[in-house]
Amino acid sequence: MSHPGGEFAFIDWLRRKTRPDPRVIVGPGDDAAVIRVGRSADCLITTDMLMDGTCFRLAEAGPRMVGRKAMAVNLSDIAAMAGQPVAAVVSVALPQQGGRLLAEELYQGMRELADAFDTALVGGDTNSWSGPLVIAVAIVGETTARGPVRRTGAVVGDRLLVTGPLGGSILGKHLTFVPRVRQALQLHAVADLHAMIDISDGLAADVNHLCLESKCGARLYADAIPVSVDATRMNDGRSPLEHALGDGEDFELIAAVAPADADRLVRDQPIEGIQLVCIGECVADGLWLQDGNQIKHLEPLGYKHRLD
Amino acid sequence: MSHPGGEFAFIDWLRRKTRPDPRVIVGPGDDAAVIRVGRSADCLITTDMLMDGTCFRLAEAGPRMVGRKAMAVNLSDIAAMAGQPVAAVVSVALPQQGGRLLAEELYQGMRELADAFDTALVGGDTNSWSGPLVIAVAIVGETTARGPVRRTGAVVGDRLLVTGPLGGSILGKHLTFVPRVRQALQLHAVADLHAMIDISDGLAADVNHLCLESKCGARLYADAIPVSVDATRMNDGRSPLEHALGDGEDFELIAAVAPADADRLVRDQPIEGIQLVCIGECVADGLWLQDGNQIKHLEPLGYKHRLD
Numbered sequence: 001m002s003h004p005g006g007e008f009a010f011i012d013w014l015r016r017k018t019r020p021d022p023r024v025i026v027g028p029g030d031d032a033a034v035i036r037v038g039r040s041a042d043c044l045i046t047t048d049m050l051m052d053g054t055c056f057r058l059a060e061a062g063p064r065m066v067g068r069k070a071m072a073v074n075l076s077d078i079a080a081m082a083g084q085p086v087a088a089v090v091s092v093a094l095p096q097q098g099g100r101l102l103a104e105e106l107y108q109g110m111r112e113l114a115d116a117f118d119t120a121l122v123g124g125d126t127n128s129w130s131g132p133l134v135i136a137v138a139i140v141g142e143t144t145a146r147g148p149v150r151r152t153g154a155v156v157g158d159r160l161l162v163t164g165p166l167g168g169s170i171l172g173k174h175l176t177f178v179p180r181v182r183q184a185l186q187l188h189a190v191a192d193l194h195a196m197i198d199i200s201d202g203l204a205a206d207v208n209h210l211c212l213e214s215k216c217g218a219r220l221y222a223d224a225i226p227v228s229v230d231a232t233r234m235n236d237g238r239s240p241l242e243h244a245l246g247d248g249e250d251f252e253l254i255a256a257v258a259p260a261d262a263d264r265l266v267r268d269q270p271i272e273g274i275q276l277v278c279i280g281e282c283v284a285d286g287l288w289l290q291d292g293n294q295i296k297h298l299e300p301l302g303y304k305h306r307l308d
Numbered sequence: 309m310s311h312p313g314g315e316f317a318f319i320d321w322l323r324r325k326t327r328p329d330p331r332v333i334v335g336p337g338d339d340a341a342v343i344r345v346g347r348s349a350d351c352l353i354t355t356d357m358l359m360d361g362t363c364f365r366l367a368e369a370g371p372r373m374v375g376r377k378a379m380a381v382n383l384s385d386i387a388a389m390a391g392q393p394v395a396a397v398v399s400v401a402l403p404q405q406g407g408r409l410l411a412e413e414l415y416q417g418m419r420e421l422a423d424a425f426d427t428a429l430v431g432g433d434t435n436s437w438s439g440p441l442v443i444a445v446a447i448v449g450e451t452t453a454r455g456p457v458r459r460t461g462a463v464v465g466d467r468l469l470v471t472g473p474l475g476g477s478i479l480g481k482h483l484t485f486v487p488r489v490r491q492a493l494q495l496h497a498v499a500d501l502h503a504m505i506d507i508s509d510g511l512a513a514d515v516n517h518l519c520l521e522s523k524c525g526a527r528l529y530a531d532a533i534p535v536s537v538d539a540t541r542m543n544d545g546r547s548p549l550e551h552a553l554g555d556g557e558d559f560e561l562i563a564a565v566a567p568a569d570a571d572r573l574v575r576d577q578p579i580e581g582i583q584l585v586c587i588g589e590c591v592a593d594g595l596w597l598q599d600g601n602q603i604k605h606l607e608p609l610g611y612k613h614r615l616d
Contacts, residue, residue, distance in 0.1 A: 010411055010434055017419065021428045023394055033430035035395040037450050041346025047433050047446055049399035054437045086331055087343045091357035091399075091444040103318055111325065120329045122341035125355050126318055129362045131439045136399040138355055138446030142345050 031080035034148050044141035046077040052132035063102050065175045067109025074139040075117055075179035076251045080198040082149040082188035083141040085117055090124035093134040117181050151213035154195040158282040159262030163274045164252040166203055167231025167243030174249035186271050195256040202248045208287050208300030220280035222291040246301045339388035342456050352449035354385040360440035371410050373483045375417025382447040383487035384559045388506040390457040390496035391449040393425055398432035401442040425489050462503040462522035466590040467570030471582045472560040474511055475539025475551035482557035494579050503564040510556045516595050516608030528588035530599040554609045
């Protein structure tokens with residue numbers, strides 16, 4: 001579950017309304033919830049909804065890529081908890097014209113990614129209506145023996161690692177990204193991950209989310225933040241670094257680990273297919289950007305859903 | 309998950325595309341899927357989406373009743389499997405104006421029903437957009453020691469029991485119905501339920517769904533079908549029986565049981581708060597209505613989502 005910008009006050013409201021429940025290990029406010037089902041199993045659950053014209057443009061992206069993205073953003077939430085996805089259900093509201101063919105293409109896109117991550121597509125609810133395409137996926141996953149990684153465990157001194165270059169995802173990566181499910185499981189197996197989050201709203205915004213949950217602050221190193229090629233191609237007056245800090249939907253992971261673990265992981269690069277980069281550290285409070293000798297206050301800007 | 313009318317060809321298509329998976333006990337095509345999570349737990353999962361103007365009218369029903377219904381239709385799917393709901397996640401697309409207040413009212417409506425059925429509301433994805441309200445709920449449940457009740461187990465000679473009067477739900481019951489979660493668990497504890505389904509599309513349509521899955525037919529007794537008061541108040545030229553047979557969204561359950569169990573259940577009425585009625589029996593094939601001495605072919609009509 002992503003919880004962008006203006007939604008946060010609402011999540012707080014929802015949390016205050018939530019009664020303690022022994023079956024709920026992790027409730028609202030993390031990338032996925034953790035619940036106890038049956039006698040012993042800890043079960044991850046998350047949902048994300050995408051709407052045509054807001055999260056994608058159907059006419060440009062095509063239904064297959066839209067289906068793919070709907071599955072990918074949910075898989076990324078399971079990755080952010082260092083979980084293994086198990087099964088997905090899908091609800092869609094299809095435009096009345098061409099609904100059947102559209103549905104098949106959507107499901108093909110979802111299936112390709114679900115199959116790649118060993119996630120069974122076990123059912124759904126297919127509707128048609130007069131509005132634009134809306135698609136909501138919910139994924140159930142399982143935690144490993146090491147348990148879920150939450151947003152809450154970062155402590156002052158922890159280093160922040162990121163799994164890939166950032167910025168400019170609107171040029172394509174927001175549709176084509178590969179969720180970091182395998183990398184998260186591998187990281188979880190070789191290091192003690194104190195906290196983790198996926199970058200859906202933007203680096204600064206999501207570091208801020210992690211810090212709020214962990215009750216700490218963070219200082220990011222401007223020179224270290226990996227800037228994607230797409231961030232340099234935006235040509236809209238904002239610098240590549242600004243794009244890396246503020247653009248959403250990179251779906252890389254940020255992990256908080258102890259300094260010695262960070263040193264080891266960055267030196268050994270034990271995770272196949274990605275380059276781990278140390279981009280900052282946890283401090284007592286505030287969100288800061290260290291640029292050479294200057295330390296500036298960093299606004300936790302990112303993509304916001306407005307709730308007026 | 310409801311699978312109304314024209315959606316069925318699509319479900320068939322989806323099933324053909326679905327690979328066998330040892331973790332999937334029940335895949336697409338039932339009221340809920342059953343998956344294995346962790347080492348042992350069998351986990352029910354279902355999703356249903358409601359759209360303003362199609363499944364409700366926000367201006368008439370108000371957000372609280374809409375939230376309630378979104379939770380209730382999903383709980384009804386868990387009931388149809390004789391499962392115990394555990395936790396729910398919610399995705400919403402809110403109209404941009406008034407989104408925050410609307411969201412709170414929606415969640416209050418969901419919470420009231422979730423609390424009543426001991427279902428934790430563990431998270432969600434809250435979005436705003438320029439379109440009408442869309443709300444998708446996914447519920448995870450657990451099976452009892454007796455396992456899930458599927459649509460597939462009815463055999464020729466089984467009696468069909470229904471949990472309440474039918475027809476005319478559009479006059480209010482489609483918003484106010486109480487999902488038959490407790491009754492299903494009680495029934496499951498006192499009788500061997502061969503198959504079960506909830507009436508979302510309409511009695512004839514849903515009996516037909518159950519029969520298709522069980523590879524049998526059914527004969528319904530016209531005189532026995534309990535007709536609701538609302539079905540008699542429709543005044544649209546169709547008879548109350550036609551409404552009871554064809555109207556959707558009653559969310560009563562149909563259960564197939566052996567004749568001796570049906571006799572006992574109807575005689576003893578062991579389930580609090582409902583009157584079990586035997587409305588028909590399973591036959592070799594076809595869907596039939598016995599009206600006095602006449603036996604007529606029955607069209608499996610019901611509410612259909614069109615997929616053009």
